[in-house]
Amino acid sequence: MTNITGATEWFQHARLMRKQQLCKLAQLGQLVSRISHLAHMLQCERGASNIWLCSQGTLYALECKASRALVDEHLRALHQALGTPLMASGALSERVGNALQSLEQLPALREAITACALPADVAMERYSRT
Incomplete structure (x- = not known):
């Protein structure tokens, strides 16, 4: 950037900075909204x-399938x-990475649940951690 010496340049710089800050805020707001919807759908799938x-695989087969589809939709x-690089702090980027790593374990958890190979309390704890 060139030297800013006059009032006009400072006002232009301030306007540019404000615009960049608003773009970052809008981007983070969209991310928070997506995460919130995904978390809600994960809670539905957990339930x-x-x-x-608890029914040893006799109840809620259709609801499990539907809730998984909704989670997958919100995950997409x-x-x-996240396809657009975030203008975010390193700490936020690390948290996003941890969350995505946890979500990558979801197919294995679903498989174990479908096979009734996990106790309900263990499965619920894994969903909660996700």
């Missing part, structure tokens, strides 16, 4: 899975939102 496991939306 349906709990009923499935989150990945889309």
